[in-house]
Amino acid sequence: MPRSAELPYHHVADVLADPAVPAVYEAILADPRPSRRRLVEAGHEPEAVDIALTVLHVRDVIDATDPEAIEVAPPDVAIPAYAALLERQARSLRLATAGLAQTYHRVRTPLIGEDSGLIRRLGSFDEVTGVVEKLEESVRHSLYAVVAGGPRMERIVAGGHSAIHPSESGPSVEALAVIDASIFELDGAASEFSRRQSFGYDIRVGHDVPFNLLVVDRESAVIDTSNTDPECAGSVFVRDPTLVRALIHLFLLMHEAGMPLPSSATATGASGLSERDRLILTLLAAGTSDTVIARQAGVSQRTVERRIRAFMDQLGASTRFQTGVQAVRAGLI
Structure with a gap:
């Protein structure tokens, strides 16, 4: 390889669009015995030849291991293969974009706890x-x-x-x-x-x-x-x-x-139940105890137990949970 083969890969990438590369490639294709010396003799700048040979070698369209005896792959095979490689690299780059963007924004966005204007930690009950x-x-x-x-x-x-x-x-x-x-x-x-x-x-x-x-x-x-x-x-x-x-x-x-939640604005509702009965069924379906239901409905616990038993019989339910489910299905609440 010419001395340009020692160039870092990122530098090679920087010169992919250099117009000298396709010019040298065309000269190589037109020469039955291409070599670095013959390319220079044909009028190409030595440095441009070195860079072009390195780039084309990396692309696998030529083998310039020995720059004075360059081997050339058929372009109808080498170029589509290189294009496929570029497509794979592009897909990999697109897949990596989200992670790269996340890293970028993470180090540039203020931490929660600082006032970023978008998210701010609230440090006390009074602040909330x-x-x-x-x-x-x-x-x-x-x-x-x-x-x-x-x-x-x-x-x-x-x-x-x-x-x-x-x-x-x-x-x-x-x-x-x-x-x-x-x-x-x-x-x-x-x-x-x-x-x-x-x-x-x-x-x-x-x-x-x-x-x-x-x-x-x-x-x-x-x-x-x-x-x-x-x-x-x-x-x-x-x-x-x-x-x-x-x-x-x-x-x-x-x-x-x-x-x-039962509303006093529709005290009887389509079900014909009172607001109190619908409250009992709602709290029952929500899993609250008879004691809590009685306190919220303003009646005794015995009254709640009696109403729940009546609802169980009416709805054909064998448990409190089934009563709540059946009340929902029947449109009572």
Whole structure:
């Protein structure tokens, strides 16, 4: 190989588009006994010949191990083979792009905990509460809430947090909420969420809700972990569009899977059941105990047990769980 064979491979790549390379290649094809000396004698610059021989050798279109006795592969075989190699390299490069981009953005994006403008760690209960209240005050189009529990939820149920009135926030504010069944262990939970329904909230009851969540106007969100950590460790304020969309998708799945909380606005409903009976069935289907159901419905535990037994007989169910499932299927809740 000529001395240019000692050039680093990245330098070879830099000269792939050098017009001297195809010119030298054409001269090699036209010469029955090509060599470096004959190429130079034909008028090609020595340095250009050295670079071209190195590049063509790397491409496997010639064998320039001995530059004075160059072996040439048929171009109709060598060039398609080289093109296939380039295609494989291009595919590998495209596959590597995502990982490279992730590395690039990871080292240039502020860590969570710094105010990047897209994601910010919330370091205390007071900070979470302050951000949530500011978001609620700014709502224009939609408000999605997940209530899993924790001190802020206890404050809400105790009446220490004013409910947003969707009808007053704008002409078409969409207010949806999912509350965990465990919230009903708090005295007054049923009446508080019934009050919020009267303001225009569409409330569903879920089970094993993982964390508290608030999404406002599909633009900003707060993940509140106070239900698992009183210090709110891991709570974040989010404005990153991709993450907000993912949280919205998760919320809508939870809302669709939840059971509607009975509303006093439709006290008898299509089922003919009273609001109290529908509340009993809803909390039953959510897995709450008779004691909790009695406290929320404002009746004795014996009354709850009697109503559940009547529903079991009516629906042909043999267990409490089956009663809840059959009530949903029958459209009673």
